[in-house]
Amino acid sequence: MARIMSLAEAVEENVRDGDTVAMEGFTHLIPYAAGHEVIRQGRKDLFLVRMTPDILYDQLIGVGAARGMKFSWGGNPGVGSLHRFRDAVENQWPRPLEIEEHSHAAMANAYEAGAANLPFAAFRGYIGADLPKVNVNIRSVTCPFTGEVLAAVPAIRPDVTIIHAQRADRNGNVLIEGIVGVQKEAVLAARRSIVTVEEIVDELSPPSPNSVVLPGWAVTAVAHVPGGAFPSYAHGYYPRSNAFYIRWDEIARDRETFTAWIRENVLAAKPEDFARHAAKTAAKVA
Amino acid sequence: MTDFTPTEMMTIAAARALSNDDVCFVGIGAPSAACNVARLTHAPDITLIYESGTVGTKPDVLPLSIGDGELCDTALFTVSVPEMFRYWLQGGRITTGFLGGAQIDRFANLNTTVVGPYDHPKVRLPGGGGAPEIASNCGRIFITMALTKRGFVERLPFVTSMGHGEGGNHRERLGLTTSGPTRVITDLCILEPDPETKELTVVSMHPGVARDQIAGNCGWPIKFAETVIETPAPTETELVVLRDINARTKKAHKAAGKEAA
Numbered sequence: 001m002a003r004i005m006s007l008a009e010a011v012e013e014n015v016r017d018g019d020t021v022a023m024e025g026f027t028h029l030i031p032y033a034a035g036h037e038v039i040r041q042g043r044k045d046l047f048l049v050r051m052t053p054d055i056l057y058d059q060l061i062g063v064g065a066a067r068g069m070k071f072s073w074g075g076n077p078g079v080g081s082l083h084r085f086r087d088a089v090e091n092q093w094p095r096p097l098e099i100e101e102h103s104h105a106a107m108a109n110a111y112e113a114g115a116a117n118l119p120f121a122a123f124r125g126y127i128g129a130d131l132p133k134v135n136v137n138i139r140s141v142t143c144p145f146t147g148e149v150l151a152a153v154p155a156i157r158p159d160v161t162i163i164h165a166q167r168a169d170r171n172g173n174v175l176i177e178g179i180v181g182v183q184k185e186a187v188l189a190a191r192r193s194i195v196t197v198e199e200i201v202d203e204l205s206p207p208s209p210n211s212v213v214l215p216g217w218a219v220t221a222v223a224h225v226p227g228g229a230f231p232s233y234a235h236g237y238y239p240r241s242n243a244f245y246i247r248w249d250e251i252a253r254d255r256e257t258f259t260a261w262i263r264e265n266v267l268a269a270k271p272e273d274f275a276r277h278a279a280k281t282a283a284k285v286a
Numbered sequence: 287m288t289d290f291t292p293t294e295m296m297t298i299a300a301a302r303a304l305s306n307d308d309v310c311f312v313g314i315g316a317p318s319a320a321c322n323v324a325r326l327t328h329a330p331d332i333t334l335i336y337e338s339g340t341v342g343t344k345p346d347v348l349p350l351s352i353g354d355g356e357l358c359d360t361a362l363f364t365v366s367v368p369e370m371f372r373y374w375l376q377g378g379r380i381t382t383g384f385l386g387g388a389q390i391d392r393f394a395n396l397n398t399t400v401v402g403p404y405d406h407p408k409v410r411l412p413g414g415g416g417a418p419e420i421a422s423n424c425g426r427i428f429i430t431m432a433l434t435k436r437g438f439v440e441r442l443p444f445v446t447s448m449g450h451g452e453g454g455n456h457r458e459r460l461g462l463t464t465s466g467p468t469r470v471i472t473d474l475c476i477l478e479p480d481p482e483t484k485e486l487t488v489v490s491m492h493p494g495v496a497r498d499q500i501a502g503n504c505g506w507p508i509k510f511a512e513t514v515i516e517t518p519a520p521t522e523t524e525l526v527v528l529r530d531i532n533a534r535t536k537k538a539h540k541a542a543g544k545e546a547a
Contacts, residue, residue: 026338026339026352026353026367027338027351027352027353027354028338028353028355028358051367052415071413072413072414072415073412073413073414073415073416074410074412074413075411075412075413077314077350077351077352077353078314078315078349078350078351079350081410081411081412082412085410086409086410089407089410090407090408090409090410101399101413101414103414103415103416103417103418103419104337104367104371104414104415104416104419105371105372105375105376105416105418105419108367108368108370108371108372109368109371109372111368112368112372123371123372123376123419124376124419124422124423125376125418125419125422126418126419127418127422127448127460127461127462128395128421128422128445128447128448128451128456128457128460128462129414129418129445129446129447129448130399130404130444130445130446131399131414131418131446134404134405148461149461178355178358178364179338179339179340179353179355179357179358179364180339180364180365180366180367181338181339181353181366181367182366182367182368184366185366185368210358210363210364210365212366233355235355235358239355240350240351240354240355242350242351242539245350245351
């Protein structure tokens with residue numbers, strides 16, 4: 001049964017040095033507040049997993065918290081490069097970053113395999129592409145029925161998955177709405193999970209057409225962190241700050257401005273600082 | 287004739303490639319603009335799908351990112367990312383994929399991974415995302431990107447997604463049953479693969495563009511088809527629709543920016 005606790009406690013108990021950590025969110029509901037708490041608590045040697053590592057992973061890489069990363073698209077969506085990621089890969093700053101690169105289809109299938117307790121995922125992929133030449137974890141299997149050769153990738157089994165969601169009830173049942181991404185699979189694939197939420201309510205409202213519910217007994221910890229997905233967004237609560245994504249390009253381009261930004265906005269900040277973003281005009285809800 | 291920019295011509299020519307019956311997997315940026323212009327002009331019932339899981343979306347403004355709330359708000363339905371890639375893309379339900387890229391070669395293979403050696407890249411690009419499987423699992427692929435020497439290269443340092451491979455029947459030899467790239471739309475011209483060799487060949491030149499301008503912007507000795515037509519200039523309606531959606535997009539993103547600042 002999920003325990004409802006503070007974010008600091010949740011991270012303290014569930015994220016350990018050297019862990020394989022997935023912080024998922026497909027543009028929507030990215031767990032920024034939780035990622036900042038991981039940085040503040042000084043976790044080291046993390047192996048980060050995420051389909052679309054964006055600004056949050058740029059921050060974790062830039063502070064040197066990551067030894068490696070498994071991913072399928074690493075950029076600042078709609079803006080351009082991740083400069084801290086590039087600095088790590090191109091110049092090994094602040095430390096070398098081991099990368100394991102896949103396609104989206106491979107990552108999505110690998111999370112599903114993890115959630116389904118299978119050792120690997122098979123899919124029709126990577127045909128004619130160069131990634132299998134540089135990633136030893138892209139192999140193949142032959143279908144025992146048809147003889148077709150399929151791509152195979154190992155299941156993703158994070159030590160801990162961290163996500164953000166709209167609501168939880170007092171029993172720790174979690175509701176996700178809107179673009180639901182790969183969060184359900186990432187939580188079910190992991191040994192432990194932390195979910196930060198906009199609200200804790202007595203009753204989950206009737207689910208909307210695209211909602212996902214994670215039952216409290218499948219989640220380790222729930223923490224109430226309003227605004228915790230900023231500068232990404234929480235559908236029905238607040239919009240994405242495209243302006244911040246654009247501004248990040250300038251902040252992250254330079255090592256010193258990046259370090260100063262982290263000092264001021266992460267190390268000297270706390271989860272409650274995200275609450276002011278939650279008060280913004282709610283995003284248009286269909 | 288109304289004035290238009292090369293980028294406007296590219297977007298409109300790309301939009302025209304789509305039809306009402308298409309079920310289209312949309313990449314962000316130029317493809318997204320083209321697909322929505324098609325929807326707002328000659329293809330009102332086109333189905334637009336973004337890899338974030340939104341199916342049948344009708345955004346009023348163009349998304350800055352692949353998972354903007356606008357896409358979900360206006361979609362017929364939204365699915366998880368694994369479902370998107372397994373049932374809808376791999377399931378063979380998508381007729382057309384629309385891709386862009388950092389680099390392309392003469393057989394329409396695309397690179398969005400690295401420039402330079404993979405282990406010591408000169409430039410680390412974002413990576414493939416959905417592209418490797420979009421390129422193989424959609425019925426056919428359209429590509430849109432500006433024609434430049436940096437983008438249209440003799441040899442790709444890395445093949446992120448396969449177009450026609452080494453040309454000829456390379457796709458068939460790998461067991462692919464889909465058509466692969468059938469059209470590349472640039473700001474100067476439209477290219478299509480030669481039926482036999484699959485080498486990209488200029489089939490249509492945009493108004494006012496000269497052959498040496500095309501040749502001078504391409505990183506390989508570019509071929510022209512026997513008959514090269516002139517791309518019809520944008521119509522008044524096409525330009526109005528494109529400029530309107532661009533203006534709405536700019537305004538919406540600016541407003542969102544102010545609010546969040």
